[in-house]
Amino acid sequence: MSWRALLPIALALAACGGAGEGGRGGDASDPLPRVAAGQPVTYPSRDYVERAPGRPGGTLRVVAARDNGTLDAQLLADTNTKWLGRTTFDNLVYLDERGRPTPWLARSWTVSPDGRTYTFTLREDVTFSDGERFDAAAVKANLDRIRDPATRTAMTTAYIAPYATGRVVAPFVFEARLSEPYAPFLDVLAQSWFGMVSPRQIREAPGTIATRPIGTGPFTVERYVRNQVLTLAKRRDYHWAPDVIRHSGPAYLDRIEIATVPEGLARYTALASGERDFTTDAPAANAAAIRADPGLVLRSRINLGNPLRGISFNVEKPPFDDVRVRQALARAVDREGLARSAGLGEYIPTTGFLSASTRYYDAAATRDLGYDPAAAARLLDAAGWTGRAADGIRTRNGRRLEATVLTTDASPLGFVVIGLQADFRRIGVDLRLEPIPLAQFAQHRTANDYQATGAGYWHTNTPDGLYIVYHGQQINRGGYTGQNITRLDDPRLNALLAAARRGGDEATLARLYAQAQRRLAELVPAIPVLENSTLVAYRREVHGLVFDTSHNTPLFTTVWLEGPGA
Amino acid sequence: MSTYPIRALAEAGPARAAVWPYVGTALDLPLAAAEPPDQVQAAAPTGFAARRRVPLGVALAALFLALLLVAALAPGLVIGGDPLVGSGRDAFYAPSAAHWLGTDENGRDVLVRLVHGVHPSLLMGFAATALALVAGTALGLVAGLGGRVADALVGRLLDTLLAFPDLLLALVIITFFGQGLGNAIVAVGVAATPRYARMVRSQAKLVRASGYVEAARTLGQPGAVLIWRHVLPNAVRPVLLVAAMGVGVSIGAGAALSFLGFGAPPPAPEWGAMLAVGRNFLANAWWLVAAPGAAITLTVLAVTALGRAAIRHGEGREL
Numbered sequence: 001m002s003w004r005a006l007l008p009i010a011l012a013l014a015a016c017g018g019a020g021e022g023g024r025g026g027d028a029s030d031p032l033p034r035v036a037a038g039q040p041v042t043y044p045s046r047d048y049v050e051r052a053p054g055r056p057g058g059t060l061r062v063v064a065a066r067d068n069g070t071l072d073a074q075l076l077a078d079t080n081t082k083w084l085g086r087t088t089f090d091n092l093v094y095l096d097e098r099g100r101p102t103p104w105l106a107r108s109w110t111v112s113p114d115g116r117t118y119t120f121t122l123r124e125d126v127t128f129s130d131g132e133r134f135d136a137a138a139v140k141a142n143l144d145r146i147r148d149p150a151t152r153t154a155m156t157t158a159y160i161a162p163y164a165t166g167r168v169v170a171p172f173v174f175e176a177r178l179s180e181p182y183a184p185f186l187d188v189l190a191q192s193w194f195g196m197v198s199p200r201q202i203r204e205a206p207g208t209i210a211t212r213p214i215g216t217g218p219f220t221v222e223r224y225v226r227n228q229v230l231t232l233a234k235r236r237d238y239h240w241a242p243d244v245i246r247h248s249g250p251a252y253l254d255r256i257e258i259a260t261v262p263e264g265l266a267r268y269t270a271l272a273s274g275e276r277d278f279t280t281d282a283p284a285a286n287a288a289a290i291r292a293d294p295g296l297v298l299r300s301r302i303n304l305g306n307p308l309r310g311i312s313f314n315v316e317k318p319p320f321d322d323v324r325v326r327q328a329l330a331r332a333v334d335r336e337g338l339a340r341s342a343g344l345g346e347y348i349p350t351t352g353f354l355s356a357s358t359r360y361y362d363a364a365a366t367r368d369l370g371y372d373p374a375a376a377a378r379l380l381d382a383a384g385w386t387g388r389a390a391d392g393i394r395t396r397n398g399r400r401l402e403a404t405v406l407t408t409d410a411s412p413l414g415f416v417v418i419g420l421q422a423d424f425r426r427i428g429v430d431l432r433l434e435p436i437p438l439a440q441f442a443q444h445r446t447a448n449d450y451q452a453t454g455a456g457y458w459h460t461n462t463p464d465g466l467y468i469v470y471h472g473q474q475i476n477r478g479g480y481t482g483q484n485i486t487r488l489d490d491p492r493l494n495a496l497l498a499a500a501r502r503g504g505d506e507a508t509l510a511r512l513y514a515q516a517q518r519r520l521a522e523l524v525p526a527i528p529v530l531e532n533s534t535l536v537a538y539r540r541e542v543h544g545l546v547f548d549t550s551h552n553t554p555l556f557t558t559v560w561l562e563g564p565g566a
Numbered sequence: 567m568s569t570y571p572i573r574a575l576a577e578a579g580p581a582r583a584a585v586w587p588y589v590g591t592a593l594d595l596p597l598a599a600a601e602p603p604d605q606v607q608a609a610a611p612t613g614f615a616a617r618r619r620v621p622l623g624v625a626l627a628a629l630f631l632a633l634l635l636v637a638a639l640a641p642g643l644v645i646g647g648d649p650l651v652g653s654g655r656d657a658f659y660a661p662s663a664a665h666w667l668g669t670d671e672n673g674r675d676v677l678v679r680l681v682h683g684v685h686p687s688l689l690m691g692f693a694a695t696a697l698a699l700v701a702g703t704a705l706g707l708v709a710g711l712g713g714r715v716a717d718a719l720v721g722r723l724l725d726t727l728l729a730f731p732d733l734l735l736a737l738v739i740i741t742f743f744g745q746g747l748g749n750a751i752v753a754v755g756v757a758a759t760p761r762y763a764r765m766v767r768s769q770a771k772l773v774r775a776s777g778y779v780e781a782a783r784t785l786g787q788p789g790a791v792l793i794w795r796h797v798l799p800n801a802v803r804p805v806l807l808v809a810a811m812g813v814g815v816s817i818g819a820g821a822a823l824s825f826l827g828f829g830a831p832p833p834a835p836e837w838g839a840m841l842a843v844g845r846n847f848l849a850n851a852w853w854l855v856a857a858p859g860a861a862i863t864l865t866v867l868a869v870t871a872l873g874r875a876a877i878r879h880g881e882g883r884e885l
Contacts, residue, residue, distance in 0.1 A: 265848050285847045337654025341671055344658065344850075415843065418672050418832050422651040433831045435745070 026540045026562075029291045029298040033348045033533075039363060041302055041356040047547050048097040050247045054544045054560030059255040063267050065281035067227045067260040070210040074146050077155040077193040079459065082551035083280055087232050087256065089195020089215035092120060092139065093186050094242035095461060095549040099304075099359045101186035104242040105134060105196065105216065115181030115503055122172040126240050128198035129220045136174035140166040141199035143176065145206075154481050158468065159188040159460070183503030184464040190550050191461055216240070218251040218557045230258040241557050245546050252544065252560035271296060271537055277561070280554060282537035284343040290537045297540060300346060301552035302357040303532040305459040306469055307350050308413070310338070310420045310529035311405055311431075316487050317451045319401055326524040328379035331372045332427045335529050338419045348531040353466060353520045355531055357552065360463045360510050365517035369524070376427045385428070394428035402430035407454030408438050416455040416529065445476055445485065453485055457532045461550035463513050467497040470525055486525035493519045627871035634865060637684040647675050649682035649835045658851050668853040671843060672833070676857045679835035683858070686747055686829070686836050687865060690754065690820030691813040697755030698762055698816075699809050703802055705759065706766025710801070711774060711793065720767075724760040732757040733822055745828045754819045758812060762805055769801035776800075807880050811873030814866040821862045837862050 068078045073085035092106040106120040126134035143166050146156050162182040167175040178185065188194065198214035211224050218241065219232035238250040259276070261267050264283025270276040272293060282290060282298060290298040310333060313320035320326055335349030351369040354361040380394055380401070387395035394401040407417055414435075421431045433454070436444070444450045458469045468474055472489030474482030493516060500512040534552050538545070541562040546555045637644045656673030659665055667676040709720035727735065736753035743749045773779060779796050787795075823829055824838025832839070837858040844854030 264846055268849065283846070286849050289849055334653060334655065337657070337673065339654070341654030341657040341673065414832065415671050419654050421833060422653065422672060425651045433833075435827065435831050 026543055027297045027299070027545065029296075030300045032291075032345055033300060039356065040361050043097070043301065043357070043547070043552075045097045048549055049245055050544060050546060050558045052544075054252040054558065055562070056250075056252045056560070057254055058252075058561035059257055060253050060278055060542070060556070060559060060561060061276045062256055062258040062278045062280060063261050063270050063276040064258055064279070065260075065262055065264070065267065067230075069226055071213045071221060071224065071230075072197075072209040073193045073195050073213070074142070074156050074197065075151065075153050075210070077153075077191075080280075082192050082459075083548065083553040083555070084258075085192030085195045086217065086548060086553075086555055086557075087219040088213050088217040088221060089192070089197070090126070090217050090240065091190055091192075091194055091196065092122075093190045094244055095187065095190050096244050097549055099187070099461070099549070101190060102242065102244050104190075105240065109186075115183070116178045118176045118178070118185060119169065120174045120176070122174060123240060124172050126216050127237075128196075128200075128214050128216050129235060130198050130200060130214045132198045132200045132214075134196065134216055135171050136168040137171075138196060138199045139174045140168055141202050142194075142196050145197070145202050146194070151206075155483075156193045158474075158483065159191070159194075160185070181502040183501060183509075184462040187462040187464070187550075188460070192548070192551060219256060222255070227260050229260075232256040232258070244549065245555065245558060247546075247558050251557045253556065256556060268537075271539065274539065277542050278536070278538040278554075278559075280536055282535040284346040284533075284535060287346045287535060287537075288344065295540050296537055297542075298535065298537045299545070299547075301534045301536075301547060302348065302355055303457075303459050303534055303552055304358045304461045304550070305355055305465040305532070306457055307352060307355045307528045308416070308455060308457045308530045308532045309526040310416050310455055312453045312456065312486050312526040313524075314448070314451055314453075314485075314487055315523075315525055316448070319403060320451060322383050323523060324379045324383040325385075325401075326527075327369075327522075328376040328383070328427065329424060329429065330369045330524045330527045331376040331379070332423050332429070333420060333527055333529060334371050334423055336371070337423075338416060338529055341419050342413070342416050342530060343533070346535060347533055350528055350531050351521075352528055353470075353517050353526075354463055354513070357531075358463055358465075360513035362514040362517045365514060366521040366528070369521055369528075373427055380427065380429075388428065392425075392428055393430045400430060401428065402432065403451040404432045404434050405452040405454050406441060406444055406450050407433055407435050408441055413455035420527070420529075446481075448476070448487070455529075456485075458483065459532065459551070463509075464497075464501060466513070466516055466520070467501055470520060471497050488523060488525040490519065490523055493523065623871055624875045627868035627875075630864060630868040631872060634684050634688060634868070637681045638688045639685075641682045641685065645678055645681045647678035649674060649679045650833045658847070660851075661853050667857045668851065670840070670854055671847065671851075674833075676840075676853060679840060680837070680857055680861050683835040683837045683840065683861070684865075686834065687817050687820060687862075690747065690751055691817035691865075691869065693751045694754035694758065694816040694820065695809050695812045697751065698758035698812065699805070701755070701759045702762025702764075703766045703798075703805070705763035706805075707770055707793065707798065707801070709763065710767040710770025711797065717767075720763070724763055727757075727760045730757075733819060736819060736823060737826070737828065740823065740828045745831070747830045747834075750820055750823045750829055753823065754816050757819070758816060762809065762812075765805045765808065766801050769804060770797055773797050773800045804880070807873070807877045810876045811870050814869035814873065817869065818862065818866050 064080065066080055068076050068080050070076050071088065073081045073089055090105050092104060093101040094104040096102045105123055105126055107123055109118055109120045111118055122136060128134060143160065143163060145151050146153050146160060147163060162178040162180050163176055164179045165177045169175050195215055197209055201209055201214045212221055218235055218238045220235055222233040223229065223231040232255065234251050234254050236250050239248060241247045261270065264285060267279045267281065268283055268286035268289065271279050287298055290296045313326055315321055339345065339347045339349045350356060351366040352361060352363065353366060384396045385394040385401045389395050389400055405417060407414065417433060421433065424431045458465050460468065468483045470484060470486065470488050470493060472494045474484035475487050475489060476482055496512050496516040496519060500509055500516065536554055542559060543562060544558045544560045546558045548555045652669065652672045652674035654673050656669050657671050659669040661668040665675050667680065670676055670679065705720050709717045735757040739753035739756055740749055774797060779792065782792055782796055821838035824836040825842045827842065829836045829839055840858040841855060844858065847854050
């Protein structure tokens with residue numbers, strides 16, 4: 001499979017941030033996002049490579065918003081895992097800054113003409129932190145673990161669903177056989193949740209992966225107390241960082257000490273007071289203050305995959321089984337207002353079903369979903385919702401145009417849905433919120449007992465995220481657990497996404513994904529509202545930050561601290 | 567207009583004292599006892615204020631509560647505007663002439679939401695206290711009059727309930743029955759029940775042994791009449807006064823539940839929930855926290871001040 005260069009169509013967000021290259025002066029904050037909605041976004045290549053050698057030593061004190069409760073990246077593909085997995089685990093491949101797979105633990109690979117057999121030639125000098133050798137048998141042990149239903153890695157399994165069997169051809173040659181051509185295979189193997197775990201730990205004590213994972217990564221777990229603190233220590237014999245980041249040898253930092261602080265404001269004050277050096281989850285509410293603080297740096301990156309959906313409809317349930325209602329509601333959403341409300345200008349409005357930083361994002365496809373209350377009203381009129389109740393809610397044959405949306409309580413995205421509720425109210429649609437615990441959420445999904453679900457996003461490093469979220473095969477049915485929460489099952493869209501999954505050249509994939517995005521804009525199974533941005537902030541003494549090409553999250557291998565004793 | 571509540575209270579004063587003859591003797595409340603008598607003397611108003619016998623603080627509290635009652639019953643009369651629907655474009659505006667207390671994260675006027683939040687807050691305060699009072703009285707009477715077995719059973723039940731901190735008990739109840747204003751009222755009410763039950767029990771025992779009950783029994787009045795006519799009114803009256811202060815506590819507890827996300831679902835304008843969302847923006851939109859915080863504090867303060875005044879009044883002391 002060859003991913004040829006996809007030339008960046010437009011360069012945005014790169015306007016400044018050029019000041020202070022290398023070691024002197026440190027990084028500058030990224031500018032406030034000023035993206036004309038519907039522009040593809042690429043970031044400068046220098047954000048993904050080490051620009052100058054750093055200074056070894058010191059402990060980086062990190063503060064994160066949450067703790068997954070497990071360090072087993074394969075088991076829980078949580079948003080935290082994106083950067084956390086990279087500290088203790090390495091992957092077979094790593095994407096370059098344009099999204100093409102490049103060597104990491106796999107030195108090279110070939111793909112059979114039918115797209116079903118991948119043969120990886122592995123590095124021979126890699127060891128796990130328990131002394132185990134990294135080889136073809138280790139790769140097989142890992143992929144088999146992820147595939148094993150008993151491991152319960154639903155999300156991760158879904159990404160490599162076509163992986164059928166693995167074969168150790170030679171000690172350092174591994175062959176993966178797929179049941180069908182699956183072009184995103186290499187991309188997903190680069191994701192943080194596909195980090196390699198010691199085969200001995202998988203064999204002998206898989207339960208301990210959650211608390212003391214053993215990988216080949218630049219750091220090892222020294223201490224972990226759930227929801228409190230995680231201390232990582234440098235592996236001094238590490239020398240197999242991905243080629244792309246141009247870093248040789250071990251990480252610079254001796255230690256990373258990660259504290260969990262769910263309160264955004266508390267994370268900000270910890271950073272501003274110098275109690276912490278780095279936050280992986282900078283609160284948007286305090287972003288302006290961080291930018292204004294000469295001692296702090298704010299970095300903002302749009303995640304790959306699908307952007308933030310304000311609401312996902314269950315297209316099988318009235319009133320959302322009527323496509324005109326869904327189209328109307330998409331046009332009723334004032335995304336500029338939401339961006340101010342949710343992110344105080346740090347978030348970027350979008351109508352796209354793919355994020356602007358994802359390959360094959362087609363800005364033109366969803367342009368018609370923009371804010372247009374008059375068009376929304378016409379669509380609702382056409383759908384027969386012409387009556388009005390005393391409180392201004394539209395009615396049809398005496399029935400009110402109302403629906404209940406399930407939200408998980410304590411979701412930080414809570415007020416996105418509240419904003420939508422107000423927008424819908426203005427065109428005469430009554431949306432009620434039902435906050436429920438996460439556990440009940442799954443029950444409602446399994447029972448297909450919901451009209452709509454609240455704000456959420458799906459991050460993956462390939463446009464195949466559309467397949468995961470909108471393909472008919474991904475609906476919860478007969479015991480199968482998929483991610484298509486909208487229950488959209490459109491034959492045309494299914495065909496397009498399945499064809500793109502089989503692969504092809506650049507032009508073919510661009511065409512297929514463009515058509516798929518246009519089809520989604522017609523069907524509106526969900527309302528995309530904002531780009532899913534990662535905000536990180538750190539003190540100026542922190543240098544050498546490189547962004548991960550798959551997740552646009554921090555990579556700590558190249559980070560170093562300035563100052564004595566740091 | 568502003569003198570109305572003060573006058574009403576002042577006029578009601580002597581009349582009420584005449585209606586509640588037993589209060590002074592039967593009351594053994596820590597709250598009332600906590601106030602040293604000499605301090606009461608020192609705080610006693612003189613001159614013009616003394617003639618009205620209403621200190622400024624109580625007057626202001628009554629005025630504020632009167633305003634709250636109007637806001638609770640007809641928020642539209644107090645202030646115009648929609649508490650639920652705003653536009654994100656108007657979010658985070660600082661207090662100004664157009665928005666006296668600024669706008670919130672969804673572009674809604676904070677003052678409008680505060681005024682519309684009075685209703686659930688007061689409803690929570692009064693309904694939960696009423697519930698606790700009714701349940702507490704029933705349990706207290708059973709324990710106080712029902713003989714040794716009933717007393718022991720109710721006593722242990724109350725001990726068990728008291729073993730949990732109020733808020734924790736309320737959280738447990740909400741976890742079982744689901745969230746929402748109705749369930750929150752029940753939760754706070756149940757959590758407050760044991761205190762009233764204990765009080766009614768001891769009062770009932772006291773009253774049962776009193777001379778007038780003895781006399782009524784000697785006259786051959788049946789048990790039910792005895793309880794209804796003599797024991798209940800005399801056992802409950804002092805508790806009623808404590809309940810007046812309990813309203814403030816219930817409002818606070820309701821705000822706490824709402825703060826923790828166990829109140830009515832969004833976009834309902836509940837003070838606790840407003841506080842909870844606002845704290846995320848403390849650094850750049852202080853009014854989101856200051857406004858509901860002040861509203862909760864002032865309301866609880868006003869209700870408590872009036873409750874305390876009522877207790878003192880009931881004891882025949884200076885307000």
